[in-house]
Amino acid sequence: MSALALQENAARALAWRQVTARVARHQDYGAGHRWLDLVLPAVAPRPLAGQFVQLLLEAPSPVLLPRPMSVAAAATRGDRLVLGFLYAPVGSGTRTLAALEPGDHVEVLSPLGRGYPLEIKGTPVLVAGGRGVAPLLFAADALARSGRRCEFFFGARDRGRLVGLEEARRRLDRMGSRLHLATDDGSRGFHGTVMDLLDRVALRLPQPLVIHACGPHSMLKAVARWGTGHGVPAYVAMESIMACGTGVCRGCPLPRSSQARAAYGRSGDGVPPSLLGNRDYAMCCTEGPVFAAEDLDWERVE
Amino acid sequence: MSALALQENAARALAWRQVTARVARHQDYGAGHRWLDLVLPAVAPRPLAGQFVQLLLEAPSPVLLPRPMSVAAAATRGDRLVLGFLYAPVGSGTRTLAALEPGDHVEVLSPLGRGYPLEIKGTPVLVAGGRGVAPLLFAADALARSGRRCEFFFGARDRGRLVGLEEARRRLDRMGSRLHLATDDGSRGFHGTVMDLLDRVALRLPQPLVIHACGPHSMLKAVARWGTGHGVPAYVAMESIMACGTGVCRGCPLPRSSQARAAYGRSGDGVPPSLLGNRDYAMCCTEGPVFAAEDLDWERVE
């Protein structure tokens, strides 16, 4: 990791704030998903792709703990920040969220955790599964702003689950980035997993490659395996049940790989020691949610 | 109590049903109150004035227990019942209720408890405090249908708390019943409590009198005292924190007067024995909420 990145990580780790956000837009996004735009006072830094916020869904809500949510878009508007989120109302938290209407207020902690190290050199290969598409489109935007195109791989079980496909296509087209589609059942794009597809086309892409991925852990596991097998660095956005989201509860451990255990305490990685996990476990909320795939023990990741 | 009333009570006590109701109307009623109209399938009997329902405000609601609510109006529409309710959104239950919109559904147990014994002879003197006005207007309607007028006493702390005053005036006018107003601060009508006012005018009313009252317990206590002092029977609608509302939990006791303790087990009162309280305590939900004032120990009523 570059010295700059180290410093930035250190500064960012304790730069989050608790602010009151206003719902600006809340609408269907297709495939059972919803899109939420929140307007925040810009007292906290603008999030990087891969970072997340904690949504404090307060009483009288049936939900006690905040819900972590990846930032799917970020724009500055005057002294305000507009953050976008993509989610599916599947449980009590997201259903409570779905009831928010434009004009309603919600408290958020933002921005939390660490984003994708997009500064790393190489052809950015973005690998998205399902709703993982959103933070990666955000990453693609950031890359485009620094003049870099990406190879965008997007997969799902079937075409009905390619969340926001048209939006993705439009935006990637505009950036001059390429969209590679895969569905497990072949109903759209390549017939197979998104990793099967990457496997096919990887050699034709400008080398070296660097992977940034977001999706279900099972997919991220395949990404990690592929990266190791091909010597391609891979950065993956993990999830974990969280309580605090800020490093104090120690509730969100992910098992470190033996390599990361050996390196523990040496690299520092820019994260203030008190936010670091321990030799055995990294904390998803402060050291992640984006991890170098090689730093996790994928045998023990759920 | 008449033989007919006894039989009716017995039959009614176990005639309640659990039904799904639809919100037909839900609007402000002034003085911080809201009016709710629910449409029920008429598999359960039409409630009498003084009876109540249990509103099952279900998950995901922050409220566990059902909320008892007096029926403030009842009309038959084909094979449906339309029940009206008047309430103030003051706590978690009523605020959850306030969020219901026309078309929403809510489960109710209806009708519960025992209503006012309007069949009792004498000039009906209805004494209402605050939101107690609603069930008593419902009682006035019932009396009007059997060709009887009433003397309607309506009191509150100040004129801002005379909930739905104009509505009350209009309806009582139409029935040819008289409205007597009192406010503690004299901002409307008689300057004093509603019982002070009754005390003033009682002798001028056609004797004998029979009182039906609904309001805060402190007012009902004054009603009871006045009734005893003047030999006027008084029926009062009590409240109690409730769990079941149906007699099974034994959670809603009211202390019996020594007279009622002595009579316990003799009168029967038409309520099936399993729904009766015991010698010391009556159950508000099944023996009440309407009680003969002389049957309660007002020293121990909260």
Next chain:
Amino acid sequence: MTKRPGLAERSDPTGPRIGSVDLMVRIGPLTLLNPVLTASGTFGYGDEYAHVVDLGTLGGVITKTVTVKPRPGNPPTRIAETPAGMLNSIGLENVGLERFRREKLPKLRELGAAVVASLGGETPRELARLMEALGDEPGIGGFEINFSCPNVSKGGARYWAVPRRLERTLLMLRPLTRRALIAKLSPDVTSVADLAKACEQGGADAVTAVNTFVGMSVDLDHVRNRLNRSTGGLSGPAIKPLALARCWEAAAAVAIPVIGSGGIMSGRDALEFIGVGAAAVQVGTLSFVRPRGAGEVLDEMVAWLVERGVRRLDDWRGSLAPRPDEACAPRPSRGTLAERLRPRRR
């Protein structure tokens, strides 16, 4: 004693298709149609709900606790709502042995459901007196001894939280009835396992885990305690995780059946209790929220089992509970039904 066919045939044609899930539960000499009972003190004596609930479809009805003398119960206020729960301080209001036998028992016999009579006493002697009077009465399928009422000043949960006292009392009661003898335990103890073992030693056919938890509620607006006594018993969803842990602990400690109770509000909740080792469950507070709740719990439970092709509830029972030698494993034990039902990848 109630004997019923083991294969549930539900009369309600709109319910889930129960098909042929074997739901039968044996509690000593008592055979229950299915594992869903209504908890003591939350369903009256059964007849209060007979016009809205098809009692014949329930596994059984447990009566309000009966004591030798009638009890008026505690003064108001007896109920307080809390986050996801409720406190009660009823104080064992009941009609007493004589009226129970004279007025309630005849009606209980007509319910068409297995009936378990709940008995409470301030001393072992009082319980023995109740059992002498009722132990052979027809129409009672079993007795649940309430060793765990938090709301009485004598003979409450604390008095009975002594393993030896439980064992001796049960040894005294055992010869007085051939019906099922169930001991209902308090959760407010250092080791519910020790209490359960004592009950097993004393000859109980089952233990119920658990009664309500001692709690307190303050009304700050009126600057006073909410309940008539300092404390009450907490029930409802708030206690489910706690009750589940105690049920698992009890089930791991004894060979006799454990009946789970505490915060069961759905068929899924019931399946959780049975998954960690309960043989049957009780539905309490839910009946206040939905009088037909117990039946809905059963229907939802059966639908879940049918969907997964489970033909005997017994196969599911305990299959989620870690074995003692793997008490640290979140996974279902090897070879259990739960292991087979577990989705391959998350």
Next chain:
Amino acid sequence: MTKRPGLAERSDPTGPRIGSVDLMVRIGPLTLLNPVLTASGTFGYGDEYAHVVDLGTLGGVITKTVTVKPRPGNPPTRIAETPAGMLNSIGLENVGLERFRREKLPKLRELGAAVVASLGGETPRELARLMEALGDEPGIGGFEINFSCPNVSKGGARYWAVPRRLERTLLMLRPLTRRALIAKLSPDVTSVADLAKACEQGGADAVTAVNTFVGMSVDLDHVRNRLNRSTGGLSGPAIKPLALARCWEAAAAVAIPVIGSGGIMSGRDALEFIGVGAAAVQVGTLSFVRPRGAGEVLDEMVAWLVERGVRRLDDWRGSLAPRPDEACAPRPSRGTLAERLRPRRR
């Protein structure tokens, strides 16, 4: 040792006007600015929140429990949400004594808040070792001994639920420090009063009542336990009525201060604990929900007292708790502040 003026002067001009409510709390030799502390394990080592919370306004910060050796904690999953509560099975993850002293202590000294170090051990010996190492360290105002962790296989809540063991251990620790010595108790015992008395006998300056309750959660969709171990500890609003009862019981049993903990989410909740006898309170789960929660609790508490013209928090303390001779009374005791504050008619 932290000494502060007893009259709170809040820097935040938008908060309620604290005016001159005397909020000072004495825990043995330790004087707290006000009664609101952050609970162990829910506020890290203080510095994680220093950029969002004005730590100097808090009564104190209790660190994550420290053990002699570093502990990696339990494997995932460590957290499960439940109705109005959460289960945790962290397993005392901490950096261990050496790194605590080297890395954390210097930072703790800079927090500008009273610091209480939480210590955990599998044996009395281990606790003594910790106390020998830290007992005189400057910057630590007191020690809270975690006798109540539900999530470790050795030296957890169950091991310590023995009054004599507590007493002996505290007698051993007492000479090793002149700072405040606080014993944190488990609620999962038959009598928290007995444990509290043993702590008092052992020389503790205060007891904390209570830690989390043992609970369990099943993920039926994935057919497994949710947590890594069979059980975890339940915290949050769900346990408030239970914790309140135990806090009251402990406060009635001992003369030393009791620190209330369990489900405190607002100033009103804190006032309830103090009203039934707590000298101070801890805010745990709330910090996850609102990092500034502890400060908000304080502000709301003070606003309530100011509104009612209460000038000393001590007058409110215990004034809602029934005296032992009137344990059945829901009314505040005669002559207490609560009696005076009670609205005349309902």
